[in-house]
Amino acid sequence: MASTLRLFSFLLILILLIPACKRKPEDLEVWRTSKGGMEKLSEWAASSDEPLDVRVRATQILLEDRQEQRLPLILDRIESPEVRATIVSGLVTTVDSMWATQDMPRLTDEIKEGGGEIAVGDSKAVRAKDAAYILVPYASPEEKTKLQKILADWLSTDHELRDQLGNANLAQILPRAGKEGLAHTATWLKETKTPGTVARAIREHADDDLKAELAKIILARAEEAHPDIDRELEIAILETEHDTIIPYLQRAIADPQTDHGLIDGAMNTMIKIQGERAAAYLGRIISEQHGLLRWVAANKIIDLRGEAGFISIANALPLEPDTYPVPAADSFKKDAEQLCNLFSTEMAKLGTQDVSQTLLRALQGNRWPAQALALQCTQTTRSAAIADAVNELRASRQPLPGWGETATIGQLAQNVHAAITQ
Numbered sequence: 001m002a003s004t005l006r007l008f009s010f011l012l013i014l015i016l017l018i019p020a021c022k023r024k025p026e027d028l029e030v031w032r033t034s035k036g037g038m039e040k041l042s043e044w045a046a047s048s049d050e051p052l053d054v055r056v057r058a059t060q061i062l063l064e065d066r067q068e069q070r071l072p073l074i075l076d077r078i079e080s081p082e083v084r085a086t087i088v089s090g091l092v093t094t095v096d097s098m099w100a101t102q103d104m105p106r107l108t109d110e111i112k113e114g115g116g117e118i119a120v121g122d123s124k125a126v127r128a129k130d131a132a133y134i135l136v137p138y139a140s141p142e143e144k145t146k147l148q149k150i151l152a153d154w155l156s157t158d159h160e161l162r163d164q165l166g167n168a169n170l171a172q173i174l175p176r177a178g179k180e181g182l183a184h185t186a187t188w189l190k191e192t193k194t195p196g197t198v199a200r201a202i203r204e205h206a207d208d209d210l211k212a213e214l215a216k217i218i219l220a221r222a223e224e225a226h227p228d229i230d231r232e233l234e235i236a237i238l239e240t241e242h243d244t245i246i247p248y249l250q251r252a253i254a255d256p257q258t259d260h261g262l263i264d265g266a267m268n269t270m271i272k273i274q275g276e277r278a279a280a281y282l283g284r285i286i287s288e289q290h291g292l293l294r295w296v297a298a299n300k301i302i303d304l305r306g307e308a309g310f311i312s313i314a315n316a317l318p319l320e321p322d323t324y325p326v327p328a329a330d331s332f333k334k335d336a337e338q339l340c341n342l343f344s345t346e347m348a349k350l351g352t353q354d355v356s357q358t359l360l361r362a363l364q365g366n367r368w369p370a371q372a373l374a375l376q377c378t379q380t381t382r383s384a385a386i387a388d389a390v391n392e393l394r395a396s397r398q399p400l401p402g403w404g405e406t407a408t409i410g411q412l413a414q415n416v417h418a419a420i421t422q
Contacts, residue, residue: 023050025057032065042070045087046077055083056090063094066122068131069167075138084138091135092143098128099150104165107158126166129154133168136176145178152181159188171201182210189217196235203239215244222248227257238265241272250281253297254289263293267300279304279312286316290323295335302342306350307358310343310377314362317369324369324402332372332402340377356383363389368398371409375416382420390417 023044031037044050045058062070071091078084104125132147139147151173154162163170174182185202192198199214206214218236225233226248237245237252249266252258258266271278282304285297301309324332347355359381362374371393378386393413406412 023054025053028054028057028061032061038062038065038067038070042067042074046074048078048080048083052083052086056087059087059091060094063091063127063131064098066127068127068134071131071134085140088135088138088140089143091131092139092146095128095131095135095147095150098124099132101125101128104129105161107161123165129173130166130168133173133176148176148178148181151177152184155181155184155188157187159192171197174201175205182206186210186213186217189214190221194232195221196232196239199236200239211242212244215240215242219245219248223251226251227255227259229259229262234259234262234265237262238269241269243273246270246273253281253285253293264296267297271300271304276304279309283312283316286313287318291326291331294323295339298335298339299342302339302346306346307352307355310355310358310373311361313339314365314370314373315367317367317373319367319369321399321401326402330402330404332400333376333404333406336373336376339373340379343377344380356381356386360385360389363393368396368400368409371396371398372400372403372412375409375412379416379419387417387421390420 028041028044031040034040041058041062045055045062047055050058059071059074062068062074075084075088078087101124104123129150132150136144136147136151155170155173155177159170170185170188174185177184182202182205185198189195189198189202195218199218202214203211218233218240221233222229222237222245229237229252237248249270252266253263253270267278267282270281279301282297282301286294286301289297298313301312303309305312328334343355355377359374359378362370363378363386365371375390375393378390390413394410394417396409396413398409400406400409400412403412406415
């Protein structure tokens with residue numbers, strides 16, 4: 001045994017003494033298991049003093065021995081484009097060979113039925129995937145296509161498992177996997193437990209057609225899961241700024257079982273997608289719903305349409321009195337106060353000094369909820385026309401629900417008239 005070790009040491013010394021120009025590819029094999037061998041191979045691979053075939057073989061050995069993370073550092077140090085191209089070609093050949101083993105773990109039906117636990121050992125195919133990911137930026141067009149095909153195949157199945165194998169995860173691979181690879185991710189989105197994270201990663205690199213496909217998948221998942229929408233699915237829904245998701249957003253907004261945070265987010269997403277077109281649906285919410293939801297929708301309309309939004313809200317408020325004293329006897333009054341404060345603030349931000357014509361339209365109309373809202377919003381307005389319109393309403397006996405002790409529009413108008421004419 002001792003003589004064998006002495007012989008091996010003697011051979012290493014001889015190799016070290018051989019001038020660099022005499023080194024041959026076959027001389028490198030002993031460095032796989034030698035102390036400091038990977039560092040030596042990295043040094044020779046990057047050195048312009050070494051023969052090209054030695055440099056190619058050095059990088060291949062590094063790849064074969066699980067050292068693919070060293071490759072970018074080596075390739076970036078090579079100044080000659082021709083030399084780099086030759087070395088990359090040699091690496092692509094090795095990647096092809098390793099990928100052909102197809103020895104990666106797989107989720108068979110039997111494993112899934114057994115709980116999904118799987119033993120993960122060393123795999124040449126997994127390392128080939130990592131190397132393909134690393135080499136795409138350095139490869140020629142033809143080689144790049146070959147490497148992208150490997151990455152696309154990697155993205156085609158067993159996504160939850162493959163996202164955990166090797167160094168490059170699926171989100172990292174996406175931008176280097178080409179159009180075919182991106183197309184495979186639709187299946188990934190259908191099955192993943194983290195649809196928000198996955199959709200975000202895919203969307204960053206997707207074209208319009210793929211974004212539309214993603215929206216369909218997220219819509220289907222949302223419809224199936226409703227109302228039990230977890231945080232990941234909520235992220236996926238609210239970040240899907242595509243017309244396809246609108247039906248679910250509207251369902252979520254109108255359903256009392258929906259989480260309040262999701263309702264608010266759904267309104268915001270709908271506005272991002274539709275712009276002012278969203279005001280029509282928000283108006284329906286004001287007409288058909290009551291309590292907090294109605295006034296959240298009203299606030300969104302003010303944010304969306306400004307002064308014109310006031311008339312939209314006034315006209316959308318329902319005539320049925322029983323929807324106003326919810327949840328308290330003075331609910332309408334408190335909600336109107338809050339909305340008027342918001343309206344005043346938003347008009348100031350926009351530089352709108354005079355909203356009297358808008359308020360007059362509501363005061364002089366024949367809808368009592370619009371009159372009540374306008375009366376509340378006129379209390380800081382000093383205008384002869386407004387004062388006259390308010391005065392006209394003092395004779396109204398229209399019942400005013402949800403305003404506490406103030407029982408009629410006439411009583412509210414009398415109080416307001418006194419406030420603005422004193």
